[in-house]
Amino acid sequence: MTNELSTEFKYDLVDHSTAEFLKQKEFNMREIVGKAYTELGRELKEAQEKLAGNNHYNGMFEKWLKSIGVKKATAYKLIQRFNLLLVHNVDEQELLxxxxxxxxxxxxxxxxxxxxxxxxxxxxxxxxEVKTLKEYKELEAKLRKAEEDNKNLSYELSQEKKNRTVVEKVIDNTDYKQIDTLKKELEYKNKKYENLSKQKMILEQQ
Known part of the structure; x- marks a missing residue:
């Protein structure tokens, strides 16, 4: 059996009772696999701790892994997974x-x-709220894009604020013939700044 049960089966291909039966089987099997991987992580963590530290056992853990046919990368992923479970309550552990x-x-x-x-x-x-690796990656990508958009918008806002300040200073130190033109430019920049601020607020609320 692979380390993950497929979630791509289309349950609408079978009748309702069969679909419910299969869904329960999938749930049961996920539970069995999840608990098995938790126990593997526990055993590996305990072995790692036994062979850890600045002593004559340095490097022995990975040699031991090789001797029992466990890949180093797999072992460390299982240990990290077990460590994740340790810091959460029972309900969250069952969910994981x-x-x-x-x-x-x-x-x-x-x-x-x-x-x-x-x-x-x-x-x-x-x-x-997220139950598959695909959903996780899609959500992370969406959140990352929103984060980047927010940073870009913040930078644009800061630049507009600087531009607006420059125009205000020019108005204070120029002859009256240019004031109307500069005031119109300032009004335009104020509107642009307000629009950017609204966009930023919308992004932060998503």
Whole structure:
């Protein structure tokens, strides 16, 4: 069996009772797989801790992994996943164990909190709002784009604010013949600034 059960089966291809039966089987199997991977993570973490530190066991953990046929990358992903479970309550642990293993691997990485968009996407998983790796990546990408748009808009706002200040200073130090023209320019810049501010507020509310 692979480390993740497929979620691509179209349940509308079968009748309602069969669909419900299969959904229950999928749930049961996810639970079995999730708990098995949790226990594997526990055993690997305990072995790692036993062989850790500045002593004559340096490097032994990875040698031991190789001897039992476990890839180093897989072992560390399982340990990270187990560490993720340790810091959450029982309800959240059960939720995580029912998720596809690939998704729990992703949110267990140290980099899963490296940006605000990743933090928010991870939080959505822990709330039960995101249930597949594909949904997680799509949400993270959407949040990242909103974050970038917000930064760009903030920069544009700061530039407009500077431009507006320059025009105000020129009005204070020029002859009266140019004041009307400059005031119109300032009015235009004020409107542009207000529009940009509204766009920023809308982005922040999404």
């Amino acid at each position: 164990e029912d998720l596809p293993v690939s998704l729990t691997y992703e949110i267990a990485k140290p980099s899963s909190e490296s940006t605000e968009s990743k933090k928010q996407a991870k939080e959505a998983v822990l709330k039960g």
